[in-house]
């Protein structure tokens with residue numbers, strides 16, 4: 303069976319995804335959605351994103367961290383159980399690894415999204431739009447998306463302090 307390769311990202315109304323190697327907002331709703339969507343599946347992230355989440359694997363997920371220099375990765379591999387951690391040189395390395403599940407989420411950051419969005423095997427893009435307009439230093443490369451993908455579903459959540467728009471895009 304072919305793998306499902308899915309980008310999942312949270313951006314603000316400027317397309318910003320990060321600032322100073324962190325995410326410059328807190329959305330409980332989005333964090334819950336992210337966890338519920340990715341749990342028990344595979345996640346692939348860049349080394350900087352891995353550091354931004356504390357240098358530890360996300361629990362109950364197969365975690366692949368992309369790096370060009372394994373010496374930068376201090377945490378030991380975790381190879382058993384529902385939480386696993388591996389270091390790889392590319393998205394392809396992760397997809398070919400024996401532990402990789404059939405559903406695979408690309409979880410950032412900008413560099414890894416930019417690679418993933420240009421892949422022909424990318425099946426879906428899930429975007430949370432957070433209601434603020436701060437400027438950051440990393441952005442989602444949305445301009446690479448619109449030619450190949452169309453909106454499949456759009457949901458608005460209107461909680462007073464935590465409004466969120468969820469958009470799913472599928473290949474045209």
Ligand SMILES: NC(=O)c1ccc[n+]([C@@H]2O[C@H](COP(=O)([O-])OP(=O)(O)OC[C@H]3O[C@@H](n4cnc5c(N)ncnc54)[C@H](OP(=O)(O)O)[C@@H]3O)[C@@H](O)[C@H]2O)c1
Pocket residue numbers: 310311312313318319320321322323324325347348349350351352354368369370371374391392409410411412413414415417440
């Ligand atoms: N809002 C969101 O949904 C979201 C999600 C994730 C991250 N973020 C934010 O995004 C920012 C980080 O993004 P970023 O673009 O700076 O970093 P990144 O994509 O997380 O990581 C970049 C690093 O990954 C490795 N890498 C990526 N592609 C590679 C390749 N093809 N070959 C070899 N190595 C590769 C390199 O590691 P080495 O330097 O070790 O070689 C590179 O320096 C942070 O602010 C983070 O908070 C936001």
